[in-house]
Amino acid sequence: MGRQREFDVEQALDAALCMFWRKGYEGTSYTDLTQATGVERPGLYSAFGNKEALFRRAIERYFTHYLDYFPVALERPTSREVVEEIFRGAAELHTRHLDRPGCLGIHGALAGSDDAEPIRQALVEARAKGEVMLRERFERAKQEGDLPPSANSAVLAAYVMTVLHGMAVQAKAGFSHDMLVAITEHALSTWPDNSSLSTGNPP
Amino acid sequence: MGRQREFDVEQALDAALCMFWRKGYEGTSYTDLTQATGVERPGLYSAFGNKEALFRRAIERYFTHYLDYFPVALERPTSREVVEEIFRGAAELHTRHLDRPGCLGIHGALAGSDDAEPIRQALVEARAKGEVMLRERFERAKQEGDLPPSANSAVLAAYVMTVLHGMAVQAKAGFSHDMLVAITEHALSTWPDNSSLSTGNPP
DNA sequence: GGAATTTAGTATCGATCGGTATGAAAAGAG
DNA sequence: CTCTTTTCATACCGATCGATACTAAATTCC
Missing domain, CATH: 1.10.357.10 (Tetracycline Repressor, domain 2)
Structure with missing residues (x-):
């Protein structure tokens, strides 16, 4: 129940992954991430948790994909x-x-x-x-x-x-x-x- | 003429070099640098210029030393x-x-x-x-x-x-x-x- | 149709970033 | 001594950092 997501989580994760790939963990800001994913800041937090959790998800995806x-x-x-x-x-x-x-x-x-x-x-x-x-x-x-x-x-x-x-x-x-x-x-x-x-x- | 420096420039440079070595260029803050060198922020600026110039000096020293x-x-x-x-x-x-x-x-x-x-x-x-x-x-x-x-x-x-x-x-x-x-x-x-x-x- | 719940988006939080203005302290010049 | 010059150290600058309140919109349950 409730409103449905307007963005694809895996797609956003991959976009974030690519930014981390280019600029590294600390070199990537949330401004970078929102631009790359097209998702506003609170959307990333609700979908992935904080920056560290998002990066760990990116690592997982990097290995599998x-x-x-x-x-x-x-x-x-x-x-x-x-x-x-x-x-x-x-x-x-x-x-x-x-x-x-x-x-x-x-x-x-x-x-x-x-x-x-x-x-x-x-x-x-x-x-x-x-x-x-x-x-x-x-x-x-x-x-x-x-x-x-x-x-x-x-x-x-x-x-x-x-x-x-x-x-x-x-x-x-x-x-x-x-x-x-x-x-x-x-x-x-x-x-x-x-x-x-x-x-x-x-x- | 004027007041003389109270710190050794080469010694401060080496301390900064070591911090950069450990944390990288962006991972090293001026707080790190002042603690490592024992020199206050304006002292580092007057002696080396900005952070980029200081890092380039550190590179030079790294090669030679x-x-x-x-x-x-x-x-x-x-x-x-x-x-x-x-x-x-x-x-x-x-x-x-x-x-x-x-x-x-x-x-x-x-x-x-x-x-x-x-x-x-x-x-x-x-x-x-x-x-x-x-x-x-x-x-x-x-x-x-x-x-x-x-x-x-x-x-x-x-x-x-x-x-x-x-x-x-x-x-x-x-x-x-x-x-x-x-x-x-x-x-x-x-x-x-x-x-x-x-x-x-x-x- | 509400009531409840979840998301989207704006606006903002305190903390920290690199970088400086400012005035007191210390040295040399006269 | 006084004047000038440079350094030291505190305090502070605007910008950006990661992270959140908060309101409006959208969706499901009853």
Whole structure:
């Protein structure tokens, strides 16, 4: 009962997400949000709660609607293909939307005032989850003989995440899609390989 | 003539630098700056100008006093040693100061409001300068036969910078020095090598 | 048709933002 | 000493921050 909403909540959330993506959590004001969503300030508060709650909703949506390639990539048959696919997905995501290059998970709140600390921590934990998923996938790869027993899954996962984070920074600085791809190709040029042809992990 | 300053300008600048390092350009308020420096607001304005000018001074100081290992590393005899030394220096810088992990050049202004755009651009350009120095060093390495002619100096330089930026993000998330070092070791595990022993660049 | 309930939109809240006017205190010049 | 110049420190500026009262409009229940 009561009056019905005149705006689509998911649509407004996506518009807010894009602003956060561009300007970060603290860099985005409610003036920005009302302009981007077309929803007046009290409307956003009633629909999402305060700014922090809105940002957390944006993070959720970012994972499900923009980082969806990540869990898909984890199902590739070999660890190398997993990483290839993740790098490919990241390079495209970071450059596809010209108005918001890079990655919300990085630019959202890398550093800021003390007020933003909970949000910064939320992003840290979200990224850590991705790293855990990668590490567990590499553990499986070792069991399957896809990665050599000497491989350190934790370090490999951290390495891949490091390259991803660096790519986000470079994308925000204006790097082209092709340049990011070239970087990832080099980043992968010495992936541990049990077929032992090129790289130096003795069997 | 006139009254003499009661505070040391360089000392105040370093204190401001550290706050910017921790909270970024927009995340640092003048309240933060006055507390960190012990200098009242008008004192900072008379000594440095406005907040943007103060931050630019902080960038300069950061390069000369914290990133000084970078130009030193460039003088190492081989490209591999250059990158090793840069990675080593970064891993230490990003974790040495527990109150401000990571890198001012990244956290200073990665994303923010439109007001911060000039500062963001200044950091983008500063990082680009470092990348150019690396690329030119790798060009020299190719001429000296240290890197194979097939090596792409621009991509290699971009790759090294990407890893450095990713390291800064990870350090800000709480990564340990040892973990960063392990990541850099993997990042270097397949550096192009003309001595052709381990990695797959045919001579 | 009311009565109840929810939303839309304006107008505004106190707090904080970056940035300054102002006058007292401290130094050198004569 | 007096005069001039610069710094220090309090107090304050308009603008913007995130967040809300409040009224009118819209919808459902009875």
